[in-house]
Amino acid sequence: MSVSPLQALPIERLRERTSTKWRAYPADVLPLFVAETDFPLAPAITRRLGEAIEIGDTGYTPPDSGIRDAYASFARRRYGWDVDPAHIRSTGDVVMGLVEILRATITPGDRVVITPPVYPPFYDLIPEVGGVVETVPLIADAGYTLDLPGIEGALARGARAVLLCNPHNPTGTVHSRDVLADLADLAARFGAIVVSDEIHAPLVHAPARFTPFLTASPTAASVGYAVASASKAFNLAGLKCALMLTAADQTRRVVQGLPQEVEWRTGHFGSLAGIAAFAPESDPWLDALLAALDENRRLLADLLAEHLPGARYAIPDAGYLAWIDLSELAWGDDPAERILAQARVALHHGPAFGEQGRGFVRLNFGCSPEVLRDAVERMGAIAR
Incomplete structure (x- = not known):
């Protein structure tokens, strides 16, 4: 039996949060860096x-x-x-x-x-x-x-x-x-x-x-x-x-x-x-979260192919974190810096994960499809 995906909270509501994800950057930045998700808590919690x-x-x-x-x-x-x-x-x-x-x-x-x-x-x-x-x-x-x-x-x-x-x-x-x-x-x-x-x-x-x-x-x-x-x-x-x-x-x-x-x-x-x-x-909530993340990990592949065809991304088997190789775009060792400055999207810095992270970014897709689409479209706009 299929499970209905969990729905993320509206971004206006999320911006009322005071955790690192929503206070580290100004309000015009889409924060997809730290490993916090945008979903409501499980009702039992x-x-x-x-x-x-x-x-x-x-x-x-x-x-x-x-x-x-x-x-x-x-x-x-x-x-x-x-x-x-x-x-x-x-x-x-x-x-x-x-x-x-x-x-x-x-x-x-x-x-x-x-x-x-x-x-x-x-x-x-x-x-x-x-x-x-x-x-x-x-x-x-x-x-x-x-x-x-x-x-x-x-x-x-x-x-x-x-x-x-x-x-x-x-x-x-x-x-x-x-x-x-x-x-x-x-x-x-x-x-x-x-x-x-x-x-x-x-x-x-x-x-x-x-x-x-x-x-x-x-x-x-x-x-x-x-x-x-x-x-x-x-x-x-x-x-x-x-x-x-x-x-x-x-x-x-x-x-x-x-x-x-x-x-x-x-x-x-x-x-x-x-x-x-x-x-x-809480098992049904977790299953619904996994359904939402499954849709997003696949959506991200489609969005990158459309807006950043030079990106290389393998759909992950676990989690809500995407490891994306942007080295073909020639945006330097730390593409997250340019993406933040020009696209106003905050991603995790690839080199922080080791030398093997040069040219990479880590993107958190534990968000709504709309936020994910907005982020990739912003990134694509600075690649043109």
């Missing part, structure tokens, strides 16, 4: 937060808020994954979770592999814990896949961890079970770990299927850690709640051994909203 505000339930997050059981239920329904709630701890956001896991598992000076083009904070969070960034770029000519021989070489030279983006930001790549299992085997062979950022997991588009890293193989369960959140799919980033996941006794001991303060950083409203997001009641 709105209702739960409203109830909390009505009774002044704005205190500290309790030790057992229910978020662990809620996520376990969600993972079972959506991914076919039986997560043991005892292997879950919460924290403020996904980057916090990644930082604290790496802080507990590497030694200052250890090298950590990342796979650019990749989420820009990866370049900062590794030095934050005393690690050294080692880049092994994705193989671009194969549809953006992990370079397993390159990762093997890095591990053989002494890298102690791989920081994985699964699904990958900004390319929308959904790594296959076989690739993830092979990565786990490499990590085990060299005594390394894999830390998997799975924030975009609820947003995988059919027929692609998300494989949680910890389920890829028994080896993956033994060498892996994952961090997840409802924040990207349900637009809850400002409420601060993420989950650190393990699937083996030794990795569970590491996460359970993190300072209590790591868990205290969990936002109470983030936990309440996450529980509502992960509830079965």
Whole structure:
């Protein structure tokens, strides 16, 4: 049965928001840069937060808020994954979770592999814990896949961890079970770990299927850690709640051994909203969101072909972020600068994702078709 796409809020209403997306630029700019979406919240979330505000339930997050059981239920329904709630701890956001896991598992000076083009904070969070960034770029000519021989070489030279983006930001790549299992085997062979950022997991588009890293193989369960959140799919980033996941006794001991303060950083409203997001009641909303994003990811391909035929764009298998190569337009290493200045459209700067991002932009299509069309038409006008 087909699902009716979720409708984005009118742009006039969106401009009443005070988050980064709607306050970073003047009102004449269409903001398609940061990973916030333009849709109304899932009704269960709105209702739960409203109830909390009505009774002044704005205190500290309790030790057992229910978020662990809620996520376990969600993972079972959506991914076919039986997560043991005892292997879950919460924290403020996904980057916090990644930082604290790496802080507990590497030694200052250890090298950590990342796979650019990749989420820009990866370049900062590794030095934050005393690690050294080692880049092994994705193989671009194969549809953006992990370079397993390159990762093997890095591990053989002494890298102690791989920081994985699964699904990958900004390319929308959904790594296959076989690739993830092979990565786990490499990590085990060299005594390394894999830390998997799975924030975009609820947003995988059919027929692609998300494989949680910890389920890829028994080896993956033994060498892996994952961090997840409802924040990207349900637009809850400002409420601060993420989950650190393990699937083996030794990795569970590491996460359970993190300072209590790591868990205290969990936002109470983030936990309440996450529980509502992960509830079965919110599944129809998520399905409607995916239907809207599916239409937009395909619409974007048509719009670029019509207005920016020099652009190269592969429809992503996950998320609402488009990785677009504009190098043929000769707009410089950072085309987002020209697009902002001349078209008044704010996109994310390609070079922020690594050297492989020169000539690229990242565009957020988690908006209405009308806003998406307006943005691409503006970009096309400066190409003529």
